[in-house]
Amino acid sequence: MKVKQISVFLENKSGRLAQVTKVLGQNGINIRALSIADTTDFGILRLIVNNPDAAYRVLKEAGFTVSTTEVIAVEVKDEPGGLSKVLEILREVNINIEYLYAFLQKATNAALVVFRVEQLDEAIEVLQKNNVSILQGDRVYAL
Amino acid sequence: MYWQKEYETMPREKLKELQLARLQQTVRRVYENVPFYRQKLRAAGIEPGDIKSLSDLNKLPFTTKQDLRDNYPFGLFAVPLDQVVRLHASSGTTGKPTVVGYTKNDITTWSDLMARALAMAGGTKKDVVQNAYGYGLFTGGLGIHYGAERMGATVVPVSGGNTPRQLMLMQDFGTTILTCTPSYALYLSEEMVSAGIDPRKLKLRVGIFGAEPWSERMREQLEAKLNLTALDIYGLSEVIGPGVAMECLEKKGMHIFEDHFIAEIIDPDTEEPLPYGKQGELVITSLTKEALPIIRYRTRDITVLNCSPCDCGRTFVRMQRVTGRTDDMLIIRGVNVFPSQIESVLLEFGDTEPHYLLVVDRKGALDDLEIWVELSDKFFSDKVRALEELEEKLRARILSVLGISARIKLVEPRTIPRSEGKAKRVVDKREI
Known part of the structure; x- marks a missing residue:
């Protein structure tokens, strides 16, 4: 993850x-x-x-x-409010984002955003629970 | 004009007799009361009775700043602490400062020397002395203060900094004598212009500027911009503080108060005494100090002594402006800084490589210190905040050890030039 x-x-x-x-x-x-x-x-x-x-x-x-x-690469729906939804999920559980930045190219139909957070495992868990797709390292490197 | 005319104009032959008697006393006192000196004299095979003429002075061993550090805090004191009425200190390398002490008599002597310095600048009890040297452990502030009070002048103990207040007091109190570092005086003059103050409307008459090197070029600037007579003063805490030597209105060198100090010039490499007129390192022996007598102190300051008669009537030898140092000490905003002090702070942190470069510049009138530090892999973080916190921690630590604020600049590893042998630690861009 x-x-x-x-x-x-x-x-x-x-x-x-x-x-x-x-x-x-x-x-x-x-x-x-x-x-x-x-x-x-x-x-x-x-x-x-x-x-x-x-x-x-x-x-x-x-x-x-x-x-x-270690960071996480999160698929964000490429539509208005897409990033906002992901940020809201993290905010609710008080996960602080150190920084984030977007990928140069599109992975799929979604935009790919890199997140750096302190509580990495917690973030992965809560995002997955909310059906947000997180890309595996291997997939990201191979893009 | 004179504060203690009898001494200040004493014929040199008589002065030498006085020096010899006082030197003999001093040597006897340190031999009897300071184990450090006793051991040193014994190792050199000297008894106090061997000092029979002033030329025997060069049989005596030197004292260095390191000796003061090694005997921290009171090891070189020649009196018990209950006779010491004041301590001063300058910043040290590993956080331990160099400590100096004064008996009641020492304070009186020092006050008289500073009163002489003020009188030499034409000061009287009618003057208002605005003392913008730092008060505290630094000897500058209190040294001047006691001298001005001794003379009966009105002292304004404003200490350094807070420029708008300095300018306000200068106008409202009718300051006639300004005492501070020359660079701060220059800064005040610039702020005066921005504040729309006309120096010709002030009562300023004389500036007594010291604690850092300056030049004739700066004198011209200061005199023009502040509309006063700018004079140089010399001193160091290990000897007594400000008031070891003072320039008279002739402006041809600083008279060393030779009834209290013997000045020698030595070749810093061979350590052999040099005659008057030759440039070398100034070495000073105190003749009357009680708490901390000092024998042949290596000041590391480079100057020339001139023994020719002075038109002011004083018979004391004159020293030229200090033109350099025989060690790597820097004077930044009047504060003595050794590169090794920065090194010890970096080593203590351990988060950066002990590779550093001090870049000293003059921004406007004030000295500016930037410290380049190589970032170590160990501390490198992907977070900007973590690196900025490291810079801030270093800055705060350097401020507390050196008493001076510096900007920290983190640089990539192996980018500060290494040199064979002695590393280049300082880039001094100041043109004084």
Whole structure:
């Protein structure tokens, strides 16, 4: 149920993002989804890739500060209010969302959204109970 | 003009006799009362009776800041604590500060020296002294304060910061003498312009600026912008605090109060004394201090001594502006900062690599410190908030250890240049 996300620490200076994508590309790793959180000094690049273990290794070897985090990939109905319904389910049980971002391409007829929450297992349980579809890691990497 | 004319204008031959008598007393006192000095003198094969002339001074061993740290807190005191009426301290490396103590007589001596400094700047009891040096463990605030009171001037103990209030008091109280760091004085002058205050309408006459290095260029700026005479003052807590030396109105160097201190210049590498006129490290021996007499203290400040007669009539030797340091100490907003202090904070945290770079700049008139710290894998988080919390924790810890606020900038590992041997820890972009 959980998806491995790769996070990379980036100083706010030109060329760093290009460097990350270059390393991934040279190693045949494809990016499925990404988001960047930034402050004035630094940014955190979060990636879903087709091969997270390899991505972690090659970025590490290239000298980046990398970590892996477990997130969930949730199918959200591609219609007005689709995301709202999912958020409401989590809100009711007081699950706090650290951040979320959407996939670059559509998985099915639904939009795919990555959620980072503190209470991961609880979130999976409550979403499933409410018939929200969560994608397995393997399916996500293979998209 | 003079506060203690007899001493300030004493013929040099007579002054030397006085110095020798006081040196002999001091050496005897530390030998008898401070085990640290007794051991050091014995190891050097010296008895107090061996000091027969001033030239015997260079037989005595040096004292360093590290010696004060090693004997924290009161190990170098020559009197029991019940005779100590005041303690001051400067920030240390591992959170332990360097402690100095004063007896009642020491406070009187210090007050007289500061009164001399004020008188040297043309101060009298009619003056209103706005003292914007920090009050507290730092010697600047209280040192000036006691001197100004001793002279009978009206002291405004406003301490540092709160610029709008400084400007208000300056106008309303009719401040005539301003005492603060030169960079803060420059900042005040800029704020004065923004506040629409015309310095020519103020009563400011003299500024006594010290606790950090400055230049003739800054003097010109300060005098023009504040419409006053800007004078340099020198001192360090290990010796007594402000009032070790003071510039007279001739503005040709700071007179060292030689009836209370012997000044030497040494080559910092060979540790051999250098003659007057040669640049080197200033070494000071206290002659009258009771609580914390200090023998041949290595100030690490680089200067030149000038013994030629001064038009002000004082016979005391003059030291030039301090032009540098023989160690890596930085003075930021008047606060002494050693890169090793930052290192110890980082090691204590353990969440960052102990690789860092201090970037010092002057933003407007004020010093700005940015500390680049390499983020370790261990602490890296995918959450921005966690990294910002780390920055904030570091900032708060550095503020409490150093007493100075800095901006923390997390950088990628292995991006701070490593160098062979001594690492480059400081980039100082200030043009003083």
